[in-house]
Amino acid sequence: MIKGMTHRLTHRLRLDGYFGVMAWVLAALLFINRLSSMVKLFMALYLRQELGLAIETVGWLLSAYGAGLLIGSMLGGLLSDHVRTARLTAALFFVSMWVLILLGLVTQVPLLGGLLLLSGAVDGAIRTLHQRLIMEYCEVAQRSRAQALSRVARNLGMAAAGVAGGVLAQTDFRWVFFASAAMTLLALLWFVRTTWRRPVLVPDEKPDTGSGSRVPYRDKPFLWLLATTFLLGMAFDTVYSTLGNYLRDYYRLSTEAIGWQFALNAVLVVSLQIPLTHWGERWGTRRQLVAGSLLLACGLGMLPLGSGLLYACLSTVVWTLGEALFMPPLNARVMQHAQRGKSGQYFGVFFMSWSASALLSPMLGGQLYGHFGGHSVWLASAALALLSIPMIYQATRPRAPDKLEGQPGRTVSLS
DSSP states (O other): OHHHHHHHHHHHHSTTSSSOHHHHHHHHHHHHHHHTTHHHHHHHHIIIIISOOOHHHHHHHHHHHHHHHHHHHHHHHHHHTTSOHHHHHHHHHHHHHHHHHHHTTOOOHHHHHHHHHHHHHHHHHHHHHHHHHHHHHSOGGGHHHHHHHHHHHHHHHHHHHHHHHHHHHHHOHHHHHHHHHHHHHHHHHHHHHHTTTOOEEEESSOOOOSSSOSSGGGOHHHHHHHHHHHHHHHHHHHHHHTHHHHHHHTSOOOHHHHHHHHHHHHHHHHHHHHHHHHHHTTTOHHHHHHHHHHHHHHHHHTGGGOOSHHHHHHHHHHHHHHHHHHHHHHHHHHHHHHTTSOHHHHHHHHHHHHHHHHHHHHHHHHHHHHHHOHHHHHHHHHHHHHHHHHHHHHHTOOOSSOOOTTOOEEEEOOO
């Protein structure tokens, strides 16, 4: 029995085993790139503490970054339909490196606003392109696995960025920007070394041009998927925008205890994401999405019903399981649609929908919190997660013909 478990573990960790070589390569790229996100983690503190800006000004500057994410998500997808994805990704890493350096040198508010807008646009485009890279370089059967591995890499990178950024900020805030720029340069070098000349996979089946589904706006199942994404994004983003203040106001938790909730989330994702994705492959996309939505609704909706640190941890475990279940199949489903038509438009619209929910959720959550109390935020979030379930059923209805899932691809060199 132990020998069999060891064999299965070895198979999953081999570069050419369960995940495939490119899943590991792209996960490593995401990990290195996430190390540069220490700037985003400490930007609000830098603007407020180091530059002495008013809290209202800080809010507007951070909104510029959010607006850039929204714009970049769409532009990155559109550009990838006309420019080779690898070339575009490398160019964006190069631009991002210089933007990070300038953010550490500039102190004028208008210039900071422009740079944050540009930084958000670049980050949004890179996020969109990462999904296209998985589609282009990973076999269909390995894409959900690649999504899971990338989520693990993303959380590890964010955790490491938080620790490293805190140490650097104690010395000099500018080192946070310069170290982030160095990590972006490292990501660029890794990408050029491992991916630049690698041939991409092309589906054996031609894009669907006769059914009117080659553009996202005429693809009805994809539009239902966008609605699902928006509702789940609205529900989930309250974790980042509202949970900290809520646990302090209603649960009377310390800042350290609140921080441990986010650490628990990261640890659970790192340790459980891959096993959950492997287990969920037997269920299929619809059941994974529905189960994830139900767990997200339960985890958030239970917050007003209890109190204390242990109960908060239980809630975190439940909604994290939901997050881990619905995220990879949601992205994999988008790839199935994108493969049939203008893939850049599909990815761009999808991430623009997610970014829009991330912009609206803090605003609406704040209004609910201020007018009706903190409990109302979690009841509304649970309702949104539950409302996504009928849309999941519409988005995952079988298509005829639907031959792409599970179909191998052939390779073509674009170098």
